[in-house]
Amino acid sequence: MFKINQNFLKLPGSYLFSTIAKKVASYKEAHPQNEVISLGIGDVTLPLVPAVTDAMHRAVDEMGKAETFRGYSPDGGYEFLKKAIIAGDYTPRGISLDLDEVFISDGAKSDSGNIVDIFSTDNKIAVTDPVYPVYIDSNAMAGKTGDYIESRQGWSDVIYMPCTAENNFTPEFPEETPDIIYICCPNNPTGTTLTKDALSAWVKYALDNKAVIIYDAAYEAYISEPDVPHSIYECEGAMECAIEMRSFSKNAGFTGTRLGFSVVPKALVSGGVALNSLWGRRQGTKFNGAPYIVQRAGEAVYSDEGRAETKEQIAYYMNNAAIIREGLSAAGYSVYGGVNAPYIWMKTPDGMSSWEFFDVLLEKANVVGTPGSGFGPSGEGYFRLTAFGTLDNTKKAIERIKKI
Amino acid sequence: MFKINQNFLKLPGSYLFSTIAKKVASYKEAHPQNEVISLGIGDVTLPLVPAVTDAMHRAVDEMGKAETFRGYSPDGGYEFLKKAIIAGDYTPRGISLDLDEVFISDGAKSDSGNIVDIFSTDNKIAVTDPVYPVYIDSNAMAGKTGDYIESRQGWSDVIYMPCTAENNFTPEFPEETPDIIYICCPNNPTGTTLTKDALSAWVKYALDNKAVIIYDAAYEAYISEPDVPHSIYECEGAMECAIEMRSFSKNAGFTGTRLGFSVVPKALVSGGVALNSLWGRRQGTKFNGAPYIVQRAGEAVYSDEGRAETKEQIAYYMNNAAIIREGLSAAGYSVYGGVNAPYIWMKTPDGMSSWEFFDVLLEKANVVGTPGSGFGPSGEGYFRLTAFGTLDNTKKAIERIKKI
Numbered sequence: 001m002f003k004i005n006q007n008f009l010k011l012p013g014s015y016l017f018s019t020i021a022k023k024v025a026s027y028k029e030a031h032p033q034n035e036v037i038s039l040g041i042g043d044v045t046l047p048l049v050p051a052v053t054d055a056m057h058r059a060v061d062e063m064g065k066a067e068t069f070r071g072y073s074p075d076g077g078y079e080f081l082k083k084a085i086i087a088g089d090y091t092p093r094g095i096s097l098d099l100d101e102v103f104i105s106d107g108a109k110s111d112s113g114n115i116v117d118i119f120s121t122d123n124k125i126a127v128t129d130p131v132y133p134v135y136i137d138s139n140a141m142a143g144k145t146g147d148y149i150e151s152r153q154g155w156s157d158v159i160y161m162p163c164t165a166e167n168n169f170t171p172e173f174p175e176e177t178p179d180i181i182y183i184c185c186p187n188n189p190t191g192t193t194l195t196k197d198a199l200s201a202w203v204k205y206a207l208d209n210k211a212v213i214i215y216d217a218a219y220e221a222y223i224s225e226p227d228v229p230h231s232i233y234e235c236e237g238a239m240e241c242a243i244e245m246r247s248f249s250k251n252a253g254f255t256g257t258r259l260g261f262s263v264v265p266k267a268l269v270s271g272g273v274a275l276n277s278l279w280g281r282r283q284g285t286k287f288n289g290a291p292y293i294v295q296r297a298g299e300a301v302y303s304d305e306g307r308a309e310t311k312e313q314i315a316y317y318m319n320n321a322a323i324i325r326e327g328l329s330a331a332g333y334s335v336y337g338g339v340n341a342p343y344i345w346m347k348t349p350d351g352m353s354s355w356e357f358f359d360v361l362l363e364k365a366n367v368v369g370t371p372g373s374g375f376g377p378s379g380e381g382y383f384r385l386t387a388f389g390t391l392d393n394t395k396k397a398i399e400r401i402k403k404i
Numbered sequence: 405m406f407k408i409n410q411n412f413l414k415l416p417g418s419y420l421f422s423t424i425a426k427k428v429a430s431y432k433e434a435h436p437q438n439e440v441i442s443l444g445i446g447d448v449t450l451p452l453v454p455a456v457t458d459a460m461h462r463a464v465d466e467m468g469k470a471e472t473f474r475g476y477s478p479d480g481g482y483e484f485l486k487k488a489i490i491a492g493d494y495t496p497r498g499i500s501l502d503l504d505e506v507f508i509s510d511g512a513k514s515d516s517g518n519i520v521d522i523f524s525t526d527n528k529i530a531v532t533d534p535v536y537p538v539y540i541d542s543n544a545m546a547g548k549t550g551d552y553i554e555s556r557q558g559w560s561d562v563i564y565m566p567c568t569a570e571n572n573f574t575p576e577f578p579e580e581t582p583d584i585i586y587i588c589c590p591n592n593p594t595g596t597t598l599t600k601d602a603l604s605a606w607v608k609y610a611l612d613n614k615a616v617i618i619y620d621a622a623y624e625a626y627i628s629e630p631d632v633p634h635s636i637y638e639c640e641g642a643m644e645c646a647i648e649m650r651s652f653s654k655n656a657g658f659t660g661t662r663l664g665f666s667v668v669p670k671a672l673v674s675g676g677v678a679l680n681s682l683w684g685r686r687q688g689t690k691f692n693g694a695p696y697i698v699q700r701a702g703e704a705v706y707s708d709e710g711r712a713e714t715k716e717q718i719a720y721y722m723n724n725a726a727i728i729r730e731g732l733s734a735a736g737y738s739v740y741g742g743v744n745a746p747y748i749w750m751k752t753p754d755g756m757s758s759w760e761f762f763d764v765l766l767e768k769a770n771v772v773g774t775p776g777s778g779f780g781p782s783g784e785g786y787f788r789l790t791a792f793g794t795l796d797n798t799k800k801a802i803e804r805i806k807k808i
Contacts, residue, residue, distance in 0.1 A: 001614035002583040003524040004674045008682050018479060018688055043475035053468035056697070057461060063661065064457035066794075071447035071659040075422060106510055106662075106692070113690030117545060120407040137689045141521060179406040210405035255475040256696040257467065258510075270408045278412050284422055285541045286517030288510070292660040293460070294695055390470075 040368035049309035055300035073289030077104025084302040108247035113138040126159035126178030130375030184216040191337015221251030321387035327398035365400035420778040444772035453713035459704035477693030481508025488706040512651035517542040530563035530582030534779030588620040595741015625655030725791035731802035769804035
């Protein structure tokens with residue numbers, strides 16, 4: 001008799017964003033006349049830039065001709081894209097990477113979920129709290145998180161590192177020593193960052209404790225302040241203790257186009273085994289590459305036109321972020337993030353719970369945000385808004401929230 | 405201290421096709437003047453058909469305009485594609501499926517590898533032998549296959565169902581009762597099929613033993629004989645015991661475009677839990693959908709033009725299959741498959757091992773095939789050729805093999 005993975009049954013409810021989608025759908029059905037603005041799920045609204053669509057059209061044409069048709073992608077991705085990534089994101093920051101240290105994928109969500117495959121079940125993970133749910137849920141599915149304790153909205157075997165206004169949203173070294181540390185920086189959901197000194201301290205901590213850092217840099221393109229590292233490999237020693245994940249979703253609007261990559265340095269070794277080869281084997285066995293057309297699209301993001309055009313999009317969203325920050329601050333809310341990240345993290349008013357505020361916002365302002373508690377116990381009493389709406393909608397949403 | 409997944413270290417050597425690629429690359433480097441023809445990896449050579457590239461161009465244009473831009477795909481995929489799949493592949497065969505029983509993915513390789521996530525580690529898997537390596541390797545990585553026994557080229561906790569010329573490549577019910585049964589039909593690598601009666605017997609066997617069948621129908625489009633089911637759901641009771649996986653790689657040339665789907669019927673239940681909801685949760689957490697552009701490309705495969713154009717491609721490859729079958733038979737080889745599948749399975753001559761024959765073919769004929777032993781212990785002494793080459797190359801390759 002076949003047996004299911006019982007760990008799935010421990011997961012509390014459904015995936016956060018699916019729950020929100022259902023709530024919004026049912027509200028819209030009940031109030032078809034109301035225009036609902038979503039600043040909830042971190043989905044972009046600006047179209048793909050011309051450099052990208054031009055590259056895709058060319059690639060589609062190549063795929064339509066026998067002489068230029070491409071079948072299976074090489075394991076780990078096309079060299080043209082890996083070269084563009086290394087030359088664009090790493091070499092200028094003094095980071096030297098081999099081509100086979102970069103693994104192209106269909107996105108950082110897949111990578112951050114699938115990376116659990118290469119670790120044993122008896123690792124203790126540490127996460128910042130609040131946190132992007134995928135890190136925990138993927139570990140929970142693999143039976144690596146113990147039991148879900150309803151009363152504290154958390155897992156028995158996960159080390160939570162609270163990030164609240166009290167500590168300026170900066171994780172502190174936990175009492176218990178973790179084996180795997182998830183750091184997302186700029187942070188989703190709080191929109192906050194770590195300085196180079198703070199991140200370097202984490203790298204040293206990981207090296208000292210033989211821990212590995214899963215570093216999610218999906219929002220790297222939004223960094224505006226000088227003292228925030230764009231890659232963890234800017235910190236000395238990180239090649240020996242960190243895997244870095246990047247995405248094209250937020251810097252180039254690829255949420256519906258799907259492209260990302262992970263860097264697994266060959267110097268990252270455990271008991272003589274390079275994690276680089278484990279990840280290569282995992283991907284070689286259970287993944288067949290990102291589409292050729294999409295890899296060409298990714299390459300175009302690094303062209304001169306692509307850079308200029310995507311930079312404008314980022315500026316557009318960061319202008320939204322400023323509007324949200326300033327609007328809500330003026331209205332008396334406590335607001336964080338939004339300077340090096342497209343996320344604004346706010347305190348709910350009057351001691352409301354995160355989901356209570358979600359309902360108020362949906363019903364009274366017809367604005368959709370994301371309840372902070374959905375990101376972990378320390379997210380309770382907070383709320384996330386994203387800067388990915390259109391300018392008009394963002395302005396309108398803030399006006400409506402001000403009037404509540 | 406972080407610990408790696410030790411199961412990875414039990415895997416014998418690297419993934420089969422990576423090994424072949426390396427061998428071929430090193431041969432080419434040593435003999436740059438020799439033209440090597442690959443009938444090895446099952447990668448297509450014909451370009452995408454016009455119906456598909458037209459749809460992709462349109463979708464790229466949509467992605468370039470704010471009004472028609474698409475962000476994250478809905479969980480499980482777009483309705484337009486699921487509807488096309490159900491109407492094209494299932495309704496005409498009397499199979500009724502709900503939209504949320506179809507999960508769009510980036511290919512059958514990912515799905516057949518990732519499906520292990522929803523099962524517990526203590527299931528006993530049964531595979532036909534030879535078999536597509538992903539089924540076993542993905543289970544091995546999850547610690548579900550025991551130890552690899554070098555002497556018998558197999559895993560201690562896997563039930564192998566030998567498929568050889570002696571039993572006409574048809575698996576027999578194993579002595580030990582399995583929990584999860586992998587069936588690929590038409591089969592990769594043997595190119596053989598099961599009749600409706602034979603497959604129905606497997607469905608009954610699974611129901612009787614409360615086993616689940618993972619049915620890989622990636623080569624369904626190549627079925628030419630009337631008594632071979634195109635879907636396992638043509639067999640009574642299969643909705644309660646089978647997951648079916650399909651791919652666009654082989655019927656529409658999407659190996660480099662990446663699209664597939666899995667059907668997980670809601671009637672497939674274990675201890676009151678629907679596998680449909682487990683897979684939905686797995687995909688919702690660790691996958692973010694196939695690209696919009698690619699989902700539109702998939703939809704176009706089901707249009708009248710798309711069907712007509714891809715049918716021609718399949719006929720082209722099946723003509724290659726006939727050339728290989730007939731050429732090798734005439735040369736005195738024992739040849740199987742190639743009638744309902746793009747794969748030809750042959751006995752190696754003179755008791756040669758599969759890898760010996762690989763080397764002979766590469767060195768004497770400059771033809772790349774796939775060693776049967778790479779697919780499992782019962783594949784030893786066999787060899788796989790694919791019909792996915794160009795017509796010219798296929799003819800040339802067979803002429804060269806004849807001359808060995």
